[in-house]
Amino acid sequence: MKEIKIVLPDGSKRAYPEGVTVKEVVSSLDPRVLAVTVAARFNRGLIDMNRSLTEDGTLELVDVASREGLEILRHSISHVMAQAVQDIFPGVLVSIGPAIEDGFYYDFEYDNTFTLEDLEKIETRMQEIIKEDLPFMREEVSRGEAISFFQGKGESYKVELLKDLPEEVKTVSLYRQGGYTDLCRGPHIPSTSMIRAFKLLNVAGAYWRGDERNKMLQRIYGTGFATRKDLEEYLRIIEEAKKRDHRKLGRDLDLFQVSEEAGAGLIIFHPKGTMLRTLIEDWERKEHLKRGYGMVMGPQILKVDLWKKSGHFDHYRENMYFTEVEGQSYGIKPMNCLSHMLIYKSKMRSYRDLPLRYFELGTVHRHEKTGVLHGLMRARQFTQDDAHILCTPEQLNSEIRAIADFVGYAMKIFGFEYEVELSTRPGNSIGTDEDWDLATSALENALKDNAMSYDINEGDGAFYGPKIDFKLKDALKRKWQCATIQCDFTLPERFDLTYVGADGEKHRPVMLHRVILGAIERFMGILIEHYGGAFPLWLSPVQAVLVTVTDRHIPYGETVCSQLLEAGIRVESDFRNEKLGYKIREAQTQKIPYMLVIGDKEMASGQVAPRERGGDNLGAMPVSSFIELVQDRCRRYL
Incomplete structure (x- = not known):
């Protein structure tokens, strides 16, 4: 029998009979x-454990607890869930069922509505399938x-x-497990018995292929983990997330x-929300001015010809709104970059002028589908802390590194950790191979020079250039993509942007698109x-509330205010005529940092008695x- 030579995960090499399965190789080791092994990579290709090997190659194992393994x-x-659904509800049609961040879903066509009781039935049937140990x-x-077949x-x-x-x-x-067969690229775990911890979470509506013109299907969401402990921790976080839901707190905190x-997806800010937003935006303006950015502002609508010239009309128009004024078609801006390029082009530029950094808290509009709207997190109108830097190719490295440093500083100020991804060229891109290679190298080299670790996110760049994405982690360890740096050789070419170099000749600048916090609304939600x-304290819309004990303390309270x-x-x-305990509890519910109680003693001494929202009394x-206490605690932020 013919033998093949396999380089094993520990780097050693061993001969096996042709046709040996991955599972057999692992068993021999x-x-x-x-x-704990769900699949393998053989010669860099991801394959099932049951796959036969017929050529020489290098074998790597995929652990169930790894990101790829999960x-x-x-x-x-999700395949087991689909099998269970069709076992319990004959006639239900299946569509697609991918893994997603932290879980999975499957979309079904079903004449009735899945209930929470139905989810319990489905889970029970899934447990039976798991026990059958179906390969x-x-x-x-x-x-x-x-x-x-289908x-x-x-x-x-x-x-x-x-x-x-x-x-x-x-x-x-x-792929088949038992009597259920599905269309799938794979790979899959060796058998159903490897599923040890899962939970079905909820049901939602979803249009077939995400198009509201198509039939509405029912989407069952679930999650799964390598261990029961991991699942229980995730479910705990879900319950905590419900308490922290920004839509609920947005109402509760007014x-x-x-x-x-x-209209759907349009946010109306109340005074406290507007104050929170203003504090963030004022901080942004101050920090950008410190770093040499110029404040600019562009119009909300621009002629359609400009959007065609930029490539947005061909590549992004399904996300845009359009209007007509006196027979002229306009696009309502989904991005701020076009106006910034027109500012650059308003006069001749020299290499001595560069880099030019334009910053705009620019409000944009994007046509988001109703099904994906989600409070502040996904809206149709929002404001970006948008900036565009036009520089020479030689300045790219230092400018990218400076932006990355700015992001790091901002995340520390607002209390977040973060991870970094480098997203490469997508399929629907514009521009030359050479420009894409230069742009990608510039981003990657800057990350390396800043000694920043990062992952590669293949094919997820913008249509005009690769990008660095910064994914912050919140108190529940959830990841949110906010800051980004996009390197663009293409739009300066399309808009014929130039500068006069030291040699007296015209050269093409490079454009960096970047945001630090991203959409202000979304960042507020996070x-x-x-x-x-x-x-x-520095971000609280209300930093202190004055609480009087009786009506006779109101005049002094007004003086303190x-x-x-x-x-x-x-x-x-x-100053309401309510019991003191009631007013303090209400202030705590509103999560106000300080309550200043004013009674006879405070009025007589001309003092206040601060109480922190956690319950500690600071004394008169x-x-x-x-x-001085408040100003001192806020000084490093303002």
């Missing part, structure tokens, strides 16, 4: 590893055979997916509202959930001392 596990759980078996068939089962969504594949795709893979009368509405306002302290007065002190 250490059978205990099988319990994705494979969760996708396998996931892969089969490759021609596209025609697959179409005939047509015979009445699975119209699978048939549509198959027919929409490119013509060059001649064969597809099917920060903002989304009104159907106004902040609300990160702090659970209990903002740090005036002193605090004059000193720039954000203060509210609660002069009003001036309290002002």
Whole structure:
């Protein structure tokens, strides 16, 4: 029998008979590893444990607890869920069921509505399937055979997916566990018994292929983990996230509202929410001015010809709104970069002028589908802390590094840790291969020079350039993509931007698109959930509330209020004829940092008695001392 040579995970090389499976190879090394290995890489290709090996190569194992391993596990759980659904509810059609961040889902066509009781039934059937220890078996068939198979089962969504594949795709893979077969690229876990911890979470509506013109399906969400402990921790975080939901806290703390009368995805900020936003924006303006940015402002609408010239009309128009004025078509801006390029182009530039850094808190509008709108996190109108830097190629490295440093400083100020990703060229890009290579190298070299660790996110760059994404981690360890740096050689070319070099000749500048916090609304939503509405003192819309014991203390309370306002302290007065304990509890519910109790002793001594929202009493002190305390604690931020 012919032998093949395999480089094993420890770097050693061993001969095996041709046709040996990955599972058999692993068993020959250490059978205990099988319990935590969901798949393998062979010659860099991801394959099932049941796959036969027929050539020499290098073998790497995928652990179930790794990011890649969890994705494979969760996708396998979604297949088990689909099997359970069809076992319990005959006639239900399946569509797609991918793994997603922290879980999985599957979309079903079902005439009735799935209930929470139905989810419990599905979970019970899934446990039965898991106990059956059904192997996931892969089969490759021609596209025609697959179409005939799913047509015979009445699975119209699978048939549509198959027919929409490119013509060059001649064969597809099917996966079967027990009596259930699904169209899937794989890989999958070896068998259902490897599923040890999962939970179905909820049901939501989802249009087929995300298009509201298509049929509304029912999407069942779930999650799965390598261990029961990990699952329980995740479920604990979900419950905590519900308490911190920015939409709930937005109502409770009187920060903002989304009104159907106004329109879906449009945020109305109340005074406290506007104050929070103003504090963030004022901080941004100050920090940008310190770093040599010029403040600019562009119009909300620009002629469609400009959007065609930039490439947005061809690549982004489904996310744009359009209007017509006196027979001229305009696009309502989804981005701020076009106006910034026109500012640059307004006069001749020299290499001595560069870099030019334009900063705009620019409000934009994007056509988001109703199904993805989510309070402040996903809105149709929002404001970006947008900046565009035009520089020489030689200045790219220092400018990118400076932005990365700015991001790091901002995340520290607002109390976040973060991770970094480098996103490369997508399929629908514009520009030359040479420009993309230069742009990608510039970003990567800057990250290396800043000694920053990063992951590669293949194919997720902007259509005009690669980008660095900064993903902050909140108090619940959830990741949010906010800051980004995009390197663009293409738009300066399209808009014929030039500068006169030291040689007296015209040269093309490079453009960096970047945001630090991202969309202000979205960042506010993240902040609300990160702090659970209990903002740090410098960010609190209300820093102190004056609480009088009786009506006779009101005149002194008004005097104290005036002193605090004059000193720039954000203060509210609660002079209602209510019990003191009730007013203190209400202030704590509003998560106000300080409650200043004013009674006979404070009035007689001309002092205040601050109480922190956590319950600690600071003791009586002069009003001036309290002002100094607040100002001192806020000084490093303002």
